[in-house]
Amino acid sequence: MNMASRFRVFFTSCLAAFMVLSCENPTKKTKIGRDTPPGTEQSAEVNLEGIALMYKYKCAICHGENGVSVMKDAPNLVTTEYNMEERVAIIMNGKGTMPPQKDVLDMPTIRGLAVYIDSLK
Ligand code: HEC
Known part of the structure; x- marks a missing residue:
């Protein structure tokens, strides 16, 4: 093998490696995005701090920071007398x-x- 063809082999393998590497990551990301419905990423556990913040953003303008x-x-x-399921329904559907x-x-x-x-x- 002369210098030029050695270089060509080296160059081609680099190119191949680069293509594989640069293609693989976006493919993996897309796959995660497709398998995970939007909004469910952190659905395994909801921390109360996040909920408190959400309440401040979405509910406090009408119901007040302290309810x-x-x-x-x-x-x-x-002083609401609605039970948990009724509250969930009202929050989901509005009233x-x-x-x-x-x-x-x-x-x-x-x-x-x-x-x-x-x-x-
Ligand atoms: C634009 C103002 C507004 C916002 C924002 C709002 N609400 Fe309400 N909410 C109301 C009104 C008005 C009622 C009463 C509806 C009726 O009975 O006709 C109500 C009723 C409720 C009730 C039933 C309480 C009861 O005893 O009647 C619950 C529970 C509730 N809201 C929770 C929430 C939560 C949680 C949020 C935040 C996601 C929220 N609301 C955001 C105006 C609002």
């Missing part, structure tokens, strides 16, 4: 002027919020 309503029509959540969350939040978060309401009492 004492700051909006005329919104009921106080500190009156309350916006539905089922297309915005994932189920673990919605359930987390329903549970979180108890901690306001």
Whole structure:
């Protein structure tokens, strides 16, 4: 083998290695993205801190930071008599002027919020 063909072999294997490496990672990423429905990445466990923050962002403008309503029509959540399933349904589907969350939040978060309401009492 002369110098030129040796170089060609070396160059070709480098190119092949580069192609394999540069293709493999994006393929793997796409696969993870396809197998994991959006919003379920952290659904295994929902931490209460995240829920508290979510409540502040999404609910407090009407129901108040501490569950004492700051909006005329919104009921106080500190005194709500709805059970867990009823709360989940209201949060999912909305009620009156309350916006539905089922297309915005994932189920673990919605359930987390329903549970979180108890901690306001
Ligand atoms: C735009 C204001 C608004 C936002 C934002 C809002 N709500 Fe409401 N919510 C209401 C209103 C108004 C009602 C009463 C609906 C009715 O009974 O007609 C209500 C009712 C409820 C109830 C039933 C309470 C009861 O005793 O009647 C729960 C539980 C509740 N909301 C939870 C939440 C959670 C959790 C969030 C955040 C994801 C949220 N709400 C965001 C306005 C809002």
